[in-house]
Amino acid sequence: xxxxxxxxxxxxxxxxxxxxxxxxxxxxxxxxxxxxxxxxxxxxxxxxxxxxxxxxxxxxxxxxxxxxxxxxxxxxxxxxxxxxxxxxxxxxxxxxxxxxxxx
Numbered sequence: 001x002x003x004x005x006x007x008x009x010x011x012x013x014x015x016x017x018x019x020x021x022x023x024x025x026x027x028x029x030x031x032x033x034x035x036x037x038x039x040x041x042x043x044x045x046x047x048x049x050x051x052x053x054x055x056x057x058x059x060x061x062x063x064x065x066x067x068x069x070x071x072x073x074x075x076x077x078x079x080x081x082x083x084x085x086x087x088x089x090x091x092x093x094x095x096x097x098x099x100x101x102x103x
Contacts, residue, residue, distance in 0.1 A: 021085035
C-alpha cells in the first residue's frame with residue numbers, strides 16, 4: 001500500500017473579497033476533485049483575519065506537483081479565478097505536501 005500525500009494550502013484573502021472568494025471556492029473544490037484530490041477540507045482561521053487553509057489527500061507526489069503547478073499558474077484557467085482575491089495573488093498561495101511518518 002502506498003503512502004498517501006496530505007496537502008495543505010494556505011493563503012490570505014483581501015478584506016473586501018471574502019464573499020466573492022467563498023462563492024468561487026465551490027468551483028475550485030469541484031476542480032480539485034476532478035484532479036484527484038480526496039477528503040477535501042476547507043477552513044477559515046478564527047484568530048487570523050481572512051486566512052484560509054485547504055487540506056486534502058492525493059495519491060502521489062506527482063499528483064501533488066501537478067496540482068501545485070495548476071493552482072499557482074497565472075495562465076491555467078482551472079484555478080486562477082481565485083487568484084485576484086488572494087493578497088499577493090498566486091505567489092502568496094502556499095502549498096506543502098506531507099507523508100505519514102507513523103500510524
